[in-house]
Amino acid sequence: MNFLRSITRPALAAPFVVDGIDALARPRRHVEKFEKVQPALERAGLPPVLHSDAELLTRISGAVSVLAGLGLATGRAPRTCAAVLATLNIPLTLVNNPVWAVKGQEARKQALSGLMRSAAVGAGLALSAVDRQGRPSLAWQRENRRQVKAAIAQAQAQVRAQYEPAASA
Structure with a gap:
């Protein structure tokens, strides 16, 4: 306090x-x-x-x-x-x-x-x-946690796309 x-x-x-x-x-x-x-x-x-x-x-x-x-x-x-x-x-x-x-x-x-x-x-x-x-309020914490998880998932998808070998046609 x-x-x-x-x-x-x-x-x-x-x-x-x-x-x-x-x-x-x-x-x-x-x-x-x-x-x-x-x-x-x-x-x-x-x-x-x-x-x-x-x-x-x-x-x-x-x-x-x-x-x-x-x-x-x-x-x-x-x-x-x-x-x-x-x-x-x-x-x-x-x-x-x-x-x-x-x-x-x-x-x-x-x-x-x-x-x-x-x-x-x-x-x-x-x-x-x-x-x-x-x-912050519990509602704000919950929404922030959801947004952070979504941002992490998006960043992981971008990294995977960048480093995975290109699909051969």
């Missing part, structure tokens, strides 16, 4: 680990945030099963957040962990920054700022999810 990755991965993961621990230890505060935006989420089509036991959902989300955050920070399955965190970041961003539900210009400005900040973190996680650390 290069120097930049060794700094950025733990930095991207830290808020998720801290927030996940808080959700596990003190889920009530997180549930209250969810309950504030629940009516808007229901109007948007949120399945009722998700809010039937918000405290359990909060604890599960916290545990997933901690585990994926630690995985990303330590470099264990970093692409998978980044993808999990990027996916988890979407509902967390909507619950923590309900721009549509706040009243007052200053509160709306703060919620919008939080929304943009969370979107930036999500974009960083998406980039981490596709980062191959300079290694």
Whole structure:
């Protein structure tokens, strides 16, 4: 892992680990945030099963957040962990920054700022999810191997044609 990755991965993961621990230890505060935006989420089509036991959902989300955050920070399955965190970041961003539900210009400005900040973190996680650390993808490796084999076969055929005795007529 290069120097930049060794700094950025733990930095991207830290808020998720801290927030996940808080959700596990003190889920009530997180549930209250969810309950504030629940009516808007229901109007948007949120399945009722998700809010039937918000405290359990909060604890599960916290545990997933901690585990994926630690995985990303330590470099264990970093692409998978980044993808999990990027996916988890979407509902967390909507619950923590309900721009549509706040009243007052200053509160709306703060919620919008939080929304943009969370979107930036999500974009960083998406980039981490596709980062191959300079290694090509498996599809590219397979296609390259096929092209190299074809080029070798063609070169061998040319060498054979050049050095084989000409067929006498």
